[in-house]
Amino acid sequence: MFTRHRRTLLPAAALVPLLAACAAPAEQAAPAGKSAPGFPYTVSNCGVKTTFQAPPKRAVTMNQHVTEVMLALGLEKSLAGTAYLDDRILPAYKKAYDAVPVLSKEYPSKEALLAANPDFVYGGYASAFDAKAGRGRDDLKKSGIESRLNMEYCPSGASSLADLYQEVDEVARTFGVPERGADWTAEAKKTVTATEKRLKGVAPVSVFVYDSGDKTAFTAGGKGIGNELITRAGGRNVFADLDKTFGDATWEQVVARKPDVIVIYDYGSTTVEQKKKRLLDDPALKDVPAIKNKRFAVMPLSDAVLGVRVPAAVDKLSAQLHPNR
CATH class of the missing domain: 3.40.50.1980 (Nitrogenase molybdenum iron protein domain)
Structure with a gap:
């Protein structure tokens, strides 16, 4: 299970994007030899540097919070599968989530993951990329699959709201929808500011x-x-x-x-x-x-x-x- 466990073990409406407007997947793959609009895009994530020539088309998410990042950006049609909920999916995303194949109640086996034919895997906890289970980021790369780990589990300093905004921005740019990331962050900052004022x-x-x-x-x-x-x-x-x-x-x-x-x-x-x-x-x-x-x-x-x-x-x-x- 999650490395966060010793035993390997609703947001404000303003933060929910207009899913109808976001329902289309990111730009289609570019013709051979050409990059999609806004690409190539190079990003460094937890020490792994990746250059995308086009948005991933068959992503798999492992862990609920990264699944909800994708759904908040209206990227459900870019998802080939998902796995591992902690609790209930947010009601605002339930319909979109129900349209995505669930590969496993917890982490899928390497075989089940590869059977979904992903071109990108997005993990929420470091345990999503368990090398002993054959799901290490290096293993996936050898199979032609790019990956991303949620920034909270990068080996760095304490996580902050700035990291959250960066997380959303980088995922949005990876999938060719940077404006959706910017819109989400703008609304999120309004919510945070309103709470700050109330608690002054x-x-x-x-x-x-x-x-x-x-x-x-x-x-x-x-x-x-x-x-x-x-x-x-x-x-x-x-x-x-x-x-x-x-x-x-x-x-x-x-x-x-x-x-x-x-x-x-x-x-x-x-x-x-x-x-x-x-x-x-x-x-x-x-x-x-x-x-x-x-x-x-x-x-x-x-x-x-x-x-x-x-x-x-x-x-x-x-x-x-x-x-x-």
């Missing part, structure tokens, strides 16, 4: 993210977009010093850092109520302010990774952290 002068509340875990707490560190999401929503991530996107913390550390609010990530087979019960029933946590006051906020996991939900997710989380605003 607010005192941040301390936040502990509970993703999962029993013996230790699997939480959001300081490198992922989840950390910036909390900050922009008027919170302070008590594990911002954890130099990872996701990682383990001890329960003693949770107690010592005294979070005011616990944000529960909602996904998978363990329900939010089960996670709450685990926290509330732990006698070691009884003096944690968030536990004493039963202050919980809930976010779908897909809201908290580098994808098109983030700007609206900032607004939704801020309403839970600061209900009076």
Whole structure:
């Protein structure tokens, strides 16, 4: 499963593009020896440099947040397949998503992936490109398949909204629809600005993210977009010093850092109520302010990774952290 797990384990309407206007796929492949309009396009992604002579025509997405990036850009007709949802696809994209073949509930085998005859594979987590499973980016390249990894899992610094805007821009340009990327980003920035204005002068509340875990707490560190999401929503991530996107913390550390609010990530087979019960029933946590006051906020996991939900997710989380605003 995802490398973010220890066990290898709705956005604002303004952010939803006019799908009817975006329904056509990107420009068709150029005649032999010629590049499509706007091409060649060269992009460096997580250390892999690729030059496209034309937009991919048979893309496969692996992981929900990158699938939603494609759908937000109206590129469903460029998708030959998709795989691995964390939770429910956004209602605005459901019709488009239903038209795309689902290759696998989780990651497809190499054989199932190649059977879709992709010319491009877009992965959300580093685990999408598992070399041991034959899905490494080098392996795909040898098969004539280009690839992209979501920037949150590039070996770089902490993820930011600037990275999200770059992610959307580069995907849009790769598929020959740069104007759609620019339009999405313009609307996203309006949503973020509106939340900033509403929270102006607010005192941040301390936040502990509970993703999962029993013996230790699997939480959001300081490198992922989840950390910036909390900050922009008027919170302070008590594990911002954890130099990872996701990682383990001890329960003693949770107690010592005294979070005011616990944000529960909602996904998978363990329900939010089960996670709450685990926290509330732990006698070691009884003096944690968030536990004493039963202050919980809930976010779908897909809201908290580098994808098109983030700007609206900032607004939704801020309403839970600061209900009076």
